[in-house]
Amino acid sequence: MGMDDLIDAHCHWQDPRLESRCSEWWPQIEARGWRGMVNGTEPDDWERVAAWAEQTPLAKPSFGVHPWQVGRTRGDWRERLRSFLERFPGAGVGEIGIDKWIRDADLPRQKEIFRAQWNLAVELNRPITVHCLQAFGHLLEELRGLPRPSGGFLLHAYGGPVELMDQFLECGAHFSFSGYFLQDRKVAVQEVFRKLPEDRLLVETDAPHMLPPESCRDQSFSDPEAVECSLHHPANLSAVVRGLAGIRGWTPVHTALLTTQNACRLFGWEG
């Protein structure tokens, strides 16, 4: 219970930079029994996501094409996605989305791939995880034209304006808080997470991405000389919970219970 039972609503344990350092972080996660939604980003990493799900009940897989990777989709990617989802009946669809922040963003192609994955998720009744950067109006427009997933969806690490919060809530969005938002300059985003209804709140690391400020980390990778020292350690999840607790004025234990409950409901995990 409490801080012993956390769910990382969005992470990439299959990322080669984490997998190659598994001995440094996995024993800590396994000892605590923390669970993670392991999100694929392109057809080439789905088998590695599947391997995590086969190796431990602490990992729940999610398969999808990230908007940064839409250029890497080939011919039969839709059939491959469907077959991974059929192989793992508990799996989600993600990480999918729309992103105008990357250079040379091909929005029409991103939207086409986003829609195809969204529709497949709704058809198979799977939870969806959405990434969006600097394209929140585009995303809302898309969501209005798409069928609603029965259990809602996750809009991970939402960094959009507070004004759009209600419209996303209406579309069924749940929001995972990232430790990255604990930076002093992120006051506007912190305001969003102060206001969100408590049944829509989750926590995430997005490890190895989105490293929180140094004062808001529980764990770091060794070897500070290596490029990898900027990697987000999955065991920082407890620091993310404490950070969200501070913003909401809750205890960390309450925050942990609530976000775990919400993650169980959204992703179909046992409580």
Ligand SMILES: [Zn+2]
């Ligand atoms: Zn991610």
